[in-house]
Amino acid sequence: MFQLINANLGYKQSSVLTNISLKINSGERVALVGESGAGKSTLLSAFQSQMKNKAALIPQDLGLVNNLSVFHNIYIGRLNSYSSVYNLLNLAWPQRREVGKIKPLVERLGLVENLFKPTGELSGGQQQRTAICRALFQGGDAIIGDEPVSAVDKHMANLIMETLVEKFTTIVLAMHDVDLAIKFSTRIIGIKDSAICFDQSTMNLTRKDLDFLYKH
Amino acid sequence: MVKSFYKPDPVISRPQNTSMVRVSLIFVGVALFCFYFADISITTHDPWLEIDRMIAGVFAPDFLATSAIGDALLKTVSFAFIGVAMGAIAGFLLAQIFHFRVVRLLCSFVRSIHELFWALIFLQMLGLTPITGILAIGLPYAGICAKVYSETLDEAQTNALQAVPYGSSIISTFFYVRLPEVWIHIVNYTTYRFECGLRSSAVLGFIGLPTLGFYLETAFNEGNYSEASALLITFYILIATIRYWLRPKLIGFYLIFAPFLLGGGADIQVGNIARFLTVDIVPAPLRESSLLDASSWIDFFYWTASLINSQAFPGIIATVVLTQIALVVTGFLSLAFFPLISEKFLGKYGRMIGHLFLVVIRSTPEFILAYIFLQFWGPSMLPAIVALSLHNGAIIGHLMGRYSNEISLRPDHAKAIDLYGFEILPRLYGQFLAFLFYRWEVIMRETAILGILGIATLGFYVDSALADIRLDRALFFIVITASLNIGIDSLSRYIRNRLRLSRTVQHNSS
Amino acid sequence: MINNVPKINLLKKSFSFLMLALIWFVLSSPLSTAKASDTFVFTAIPDEDESRLRQRFNKVAIYLEEKLGVPIKYIPVKSYAAAVAAFRNDQVQLAWFGGLSGVRARTLVPGSQAIAQGFEDQAFFNYFIAHYSTGLKRSNKFPMKIAGKIFTFGSKGSTSGRLIPEFHIRKNLKKSPNDVFKKVGYSGNHTRTIQLVQSGAYQVGAVNSKVWENEMKAGKIDPSKVSIIWKTPPYPNYQWSIRGDVDKHWGAGFKSRVKEILLNIKDPTILASFPRKSFVPASNSDYQPILDVAKAIKLID
Structure with a gap:
């Protein structure tokens, strides 16, 4: 599904990650862990650029259009599946058909009261859930997400992770919550000092095994 | 006492500020130099006869003098509506292809010519029809809107683009992601443009369209100052209440009805347009003889040389002299005006009076202001300088006042003059220069229409050529005026970039 | 939501009020009535106070309409050039020009003629x-x-x-x-x-x-x-000029009828409004001196 061989990743000359070799197979649920700034986002964007048309994306800044409603932001997930005319029509007058499809998603993540509110007026957690709904609406086999549950409470985070696991077969997420990572992933990749320093199946892994990633 | 000497000069407290001060001083120096050449003598002997009548008129507005006042008001709004809508739509489309050099050039050319000149051109081509007025507003506004919209779109946040699924059409992406990000800026700017459109629409009456300016010109010419003041007051109210009647929900409705309110006009004849384009504007020496004939090109050379020497050159000098002086005086006036509406300096009632004062002077067409001052001081550059500076100073003062309200101060901040000099002005100075440089080109464009009043700027020569029905010469001077404006515009952009002045102010100021 | 109700009512009310007002204005606006193509339109150079010109030429319009039997309209313009442009573009067919504007207009419109001048205009x-x-x-x-x-x-x-x-x-x-x-x-x-x-x-x-x-x-x-x-010494000035192609639009002999009717203005209020003693015949050649002077001081090429 995804493969890097001796790659140097980063912005222009200054590479954040050097000499990376990595392979992710279809059906894997991968959690990237490590301190912020370690290079998780860099790795994710490398995945994203390889999988362009196959994966839904939740960027760290969520990529919401804050002047548009929750409904329209979610609809953006399928902009490529309809004609431009239909898209414009739906922009001006939300089509019943699309509302019908999006409603179950927002009901599940508790956004239904805010469906036609601009996302700019929502809290950080609600915005995050909107971005997740967009990815769910976009569908497909794979999802790439950069800290997608950082702003929601534990209960909601669990709910979101369950939903993602249910809808996507391949999942690659950068995560700061190590417990959650262990709970939902099948493989954990740890990043430290510009390199992959840990790559194991989650089976039998405990929190302690990962503590070294956060020490200096 | 001694300590205060060591307070850092507020204006140069940041490194970038030294260059701001240097640029300001250079401009003041240039203005002083221009002052030496400017004719600003006062020649009037008995202005009081006329001024007394003006003052009497101001205090006794006669709203019943013109039965057509309601009709003129509706037509003013209708012309503004359709003209601005046309300009905004065309500008929006042009903004999408603004990266083509030829589009950028075309836009800067159409916007460098004042609405009044466009109207005079279309008057020759189409006659006195509503289309003349609509095009006169719509065309330059399309050029302005194209520029501002495209800058706005360029500056838009594009984070959301990465979340758009691969393979979405450009159109869908544009309307779902790019446009919503800047929509509010575009709406605000277009609303501001509409206010300008109302002013333009009213001013077009001076050359014969049936808007407020038509009756205003008549009233002023005939010395019916009660009527003139009634018309002006109506106009102020119209502008001051925009936000109450310009509701998003009502815009569609207005647009449907506006065309019916423009009134009829003469029929447009294709033959006239063709003649205008193929005969009238062709330079006289080339008009009748063969283009292969060398002698006609020699005549053309002499024609051009003589126009440049006898009219264009003195016209350019007068235009530049007037612009530079008016620019600097505008600067000083806006620094004096902004405290009038600033929460930092005045209480609620004081600000109300300040607002009223600024609305009145910025809504009064410069043309009328200059005409009034002509009565006071006689014919010279002085009425034009004062009219331009007051009008533009009130606009910039208004914008700066609004900015000053957003500054938060320490609780123990200084008071009065010290507050102004040490706290507010240093913080506003960059913004102030940005506004002023944006206004530079506008001021130059406005000097041209004062030419119609007899001040020998390039506009004076355009007007003379039109009066002589020498459309080839008129076009020649218009092109020179446009080039000069484009030059000033790029110089202003260069200086703004050098000083790293905020790019986003044009939403309020151009 | 509850707060919005009165606002919406107000909006609706003002909406319908505006609608009524606009419809009323559309219907009552004299300019919005479609211009019949057979309306004979004339203008005059704006040489003095506009209200005075309106008074004068509205009287003339009524008089002409009565005598000619076709709809006549006077349109005021704001500049001499606009008067000439309107004449040239066939948006007016008749105009009260000054000496210079008349010469200019007739040069630009081949076939157009000076038909009548004020008695005083022979030696203005x-x-x-x-x-x-x-x-x-x-x-x-x-x-x-x-x-x-x-x-x-x-x-x-x-x-x-x-x-x-x-x-x-x-x-x-x-x-x-x-x-x-x-x-x-x-x-x-x-x-x-x-x-x-x-x-x-x-x-x-x-x-x-x-x-x-x-x-x-x-x-x-x-x-x-x-x-x-x-x-100053005397010179020929104001005159009525008419386009050469009016006979084509309003029937043969229209031009001479207009001329005759203008020469026959006897109504003292109309004459006094100009003010002229009477109108006398004029021809293009009467204005040759004006053309010569205009060329001499390079106002016309």
Whole structure:
């Protein structure tokens, strides 16, 4: 599904990650862990650029259009599946058909009261859930997400992770919550000092095994 | 006492500020130099006869003098509506292809010519029809809107683009992601443009369209100052209440009805347009003889040389002299005006009076202001300088006042003059220069229409050529005026970039 | 939501009110009635106060409509050039032009003719007027002492306000106005010339004798402030000019009927509004002297 061989990743000359070799197979649920700034986002964007048309994306800044409603932001997930005319029509007058499809998603993540509110007026957690709904609406086999549950409470985070696991077969997420990572992933990749320093199946892994990633 | 000497000069407290001060001083120096050449003598002997009548008129507005006042008001709004809508739509489309050099050039050319000149051109081509007025507003506004919209779109946040699924059409992406990000800026700017459109629409009456300016010109010419003041007051109210009647929900409705309110006009004849384009504007020496004939090109050379020497050159000098002086005086006036509406300096009632004062002077067409001052001081550059500076100073003062309200101060901040000099002005100075440089080109464009009043700027020569029905010469001077404006515009952009002045102010100021 | 209810009602109310007002204006606006293509339209150069012109030419329109039996409309314009442009573009078919604007218009519209002029227009004259502070007094000779003063013409395209005075200035002082005077202005029209000289904004000005008489009668001139210093020699001035192609639109003989009807204006109120004693026949060749002068001072190529 995804493969890097001796790659140097980063912005222009200054590479954040050097000499990376990595392979992710279809059906894997991968959690990237490590301190912020370690290079998780860099790795994710490398995945994203390889999988362009196959994966839904939740960027760290969520990529919401804050002047548009929750409904329209979610609809953006399928902009490529309809004609431009239909898209414009739906922009001006939300089509019943699309509302019908999006409603179950927002009901599940508790956004239904805010469906036609601009996302700019929502809290950080609600915005995050909107971005997740967009990815769910976009569908497909794979999802790439950069800290997608950082702003929601534990209960909601669990709910979101369950939903993602249910809808996507391949999942690659950068995560700061190590417990959650262990709970939902099948493989954990740890990043430290510009390199992959840990790559194991989650089976039998405990929190302690990962503590070294956060020490200096 | 001694300590205060060591307070850092507020204006140069940041490194970038030294260059701001240097640029300001250079401009003041240039203005002083221009002052030496400017004719600003006062020649009037008995202005009081006329001024007394003006003052009497101001205090006794006669709203019943013109039965057509309601009709003129509706037509003013209708012309503004359709003209601005046309300009905004065309500008929006042009903004999408603004990266083509030829589009950028075309836009800067159409916007460098004042609405009044466009109207005079279309008057020759189409006659006195509503289309003349609509095009006169719509065309330059399309050029302005194209520029501002495209800058706005360029500056838009594009984070959301990465979340758009691969393979979405450009159109869908544009309307779902790019446009919503800047929509509010575009709406605000277009609303501001509409206010300008109302002013333009009213001013077009001076050359014969049936808007407020038509009756205003008549009233002023005939010395019916009660009527003139009634018309002006109506106009102020119209502008001051925009936000109450310009509701998003009502815009569609207005647009449907506006065309019916423009009134009829003469029929447009294709033959006239063709003649205008193929005969009238062709330079006289080339008009009748063969283009292969060398002698006609020699005549053309002499024609051009003589126009440049006898009219264009003195016209350019007068235009530049007037612009530079008016620019600097505008600067000083806006620094004096902004405290009038600033929460930092005045209480609620004081600000109300300040607002009223600024609305009145910025809504009064410069043309009328200059005409009034002509009565006071006689014919010279002085009425034009004062009219331009007051009008533009009130606009910039208004914008700066609004900015000053957003500054938060320490609780123990200084008071009065010290507050102004040490706290507010240093913080506003960059913004102030940005506004002023944006206004530079506008001021130059406005000097041209004062030419119609007899001040020998390039506009004076355009007007003379039109009066002589020498459309080839008129076009020649218009092109020179446009080039000069484009030059000033790029110089202003260069200086703004050098000083790293905020790019986003044009939403309020151009 | 509850808060919004009265707001929406208000919006609806103002909406319907506006709608009614607009419909009313649309229906009542005289200009919005479609212009019948057989309306015969005329204009006049804006040489003096517009309300005076409206009064005068609306009377003329009623008179012409009655006699010609076709719908007639007078449209006011704001400049001499606009009058000529409208005539040239066939948006007006008849116009009351000055000498210079008439010559210009007829040069631009082949086949157009001068058909009638005021009795006085055969030998029209101008005044040079001066503010009292100049100390200039009335004389029969050209006032050479105006050199160095601040001078105003009328409109740039005017015969009596520009062409004739400039001609005499050049002839007598051997220099262009810009070189003769300290400053030269163009007031816009004769009424304003009088007012600006009277206020002292300009020291000397050139004004149409008929407008001076009208203003004097209306009591708008203070003789202690402004007075006549010179009267120009006579020249042909105002005339009615008509397009050559009117017969095609309104039937053969239309042009001669218009001419006849104009020459037969006997109504004293119409005549007094011009003010003219009567109208007499005119032809293009009557205005040859104007054309010659215009060419001499390079106002026409």
